Amino acid sequence: MRYVVDHDLHIHSNISFCSFGGGQTPERILKYAGENGFRKVCLTNHFWDELVKGPNGWYEDQDFSHISAAKPLPQSDNVEFLFGCETELRHDLVLGISKERFDEFDFVIIPTTHLHFQDFTVTAKDNISFKARADAWVRRLDAVLSMDIPFHKTGIPHLTTGLISPKREQYLEVVKEIPENEMYRLFKQAAKVGVGIELNSSALNFSVSEEKLALLPYTIAKECGCKFYCGSDAHEEEHFTYAKSRLEKAVDLLGLTENDKFII
Numbered sequence: 001m002r003y004v005v006d007h008d009l010h011i012h013s014n015i016s017f018c019s020f021g022g023g024q025t026p027e028r029i030l031k032y033a034g035e036n037g038f039r040k041v042c043l044t045n046h047f048w049d050e051l052v053k054g055p056n057g058w059y060e061d062q063d064f065s066h067i068s069a070a071k072p073l074p075q076s077d078n079v080e081f082l083f084g085c086e087t088e089l090r091h092d093l094v095l096g097i098s099k100e101r102f103d104e105f106d107f108v109i110i111p112t113t114h115l116h117f118q119d120f121t122v123t124a125k126d127n128i129s130f131k132a133r134a135d136a137w138v139r140r141l142d143a144v145l146s147m148d149i150p151f152h153k154t155g156i157p158h159l160t161t162g163l164i165s166p167k168r169e170q171y172l173e174v175v176k177e178i179p180e181n182e183m184y185r186l187f188k189q190a191a192k193v194g195v196g197i198e199l200n201s202s203a204l205n206f207s208v209s210e211e212k213l214a215l216l217p218y219t220i221a222k223e224c225g226c227k228f229y230c231g232s233d234a235h236e237e238e239h240f241t242y243a244k245s246r247l248e249k250a251v252d253l254l255g256l257t258e259n260d261k262f263i264i
Contacts (some may be wrong), residue, residue: 003228005247006063008033008143009084009107009264010157010198010231013070017046017062019235026073026081033079033105040080042107044231047085051098056120059088059096064104065166078196082106082264086157088114091123091130093143097181107264109155109198109231112140116163121139133164134177135247138186145189153264155196155229161203172206184218187224196262203249211253218254227262 014024026043033041045067048059073081084107088096095110102108114121115133126136137159144156164171190197199218206214218228230241 001258003258003260005244005251005252007042007194007230008036008232008234008243009037009040009082009155009229009242010044010086010109010200010233011041012045012086012112012215013043014233015067015070016235017058018046021236022038023237024235026070028237029234030074030076030079030081031169032033032234033081034076036240036244038079040082042082042083042084043073044086044107044109045070046087048096049087049101049246051101051147052094054090054094055088055096056117060119065102086106086111088117088138089121089144091121093140095144095149099149102153105153107153107155108149109157110144111157113137113158113161113164115165129175130165130170131177137174137178138182139165141186142189144209145193145195146187151193151195153162154192155198155231155262157198157231158200158203158233159197160214160225161200168220172210175213175216178217180216180220183220184224187217187221187226189224190221191227194227196229196264197221198231199228199247199250200231201243201250202239204246204250205242215250215253218250222254222256222260228256228260229262 012019046062047067048055050063084105086109164174230247
């Protein structure tokens with residue numbers, strides 16, 4: 001059976017510091033879920049655990065008390081609304097959430113491609129070339145997959161994204177520099193530990209000529225037996241307008257079935 005796009009497990013509300021306009025409320029998110037026939041959505045605001053030392057200034061105030069202000073989340077008879085977070089991985093591979101804090105969340109996503117935070121997620125040497133950023137891509141994903149965390153409720157978001165390189169159109173040049181044998185090694189490990197791999201609608205806007213390269217990591221992940229979940233990465237209401245159509249397109253291009261779906 002074809003993979004059914006019936007969920008969105010990566011959504012920000014207006015308490016995330018990168019959400020603007022004020023309209024991105026939990027109530028609006030629930031409405032979006034109903035409009036698209038989703039059975040499950042998850043709130044994943046940016047988060048750095050105050051139990052872990054060393055956030056940067058942007059993350060410092062996005063602690064547990066801050067993101068918990070969104071609760072209680074609205075529910076409906078047809079939609080399950082989960083409480084999650086998007087934490088961070090520092091350049092020294094320190095994770096921004098303590099092991100005990102995982103119990104507070106239904107789902108935790110750990111980005112390994114936030115390569116735009118100079119001197120926080122990356123150092124100067126990671127910026128010198130596409131190859132250096134490809135090396136960071138491998139190193140950071142490798143670190144997360146080696147951690148002792150509850151992978152059954154953990155996802156890896158936007159493995160391809162404009163955040164990989166200063167200009168969004170350059171990120172495919174970074175993907176070209178990632179050795180395929182490293183992708184196979186990493187995604188075999190991802191399948192083994194059972195982490196979810198995200199199909200991110202914000203990162204799935206590519207031309208026909210870019211299709212093969214843009215989807216290469218996901219094609220290899222599927223071949224290695226990884227499981228996939230859907231995420232809009234919506235920060236504002238306008239992001240809802242194209243999310244499902246891009247996700248449906250990716251499902252078709254990758255030939256995903258229900259057997260490929262990540263279940264929390």
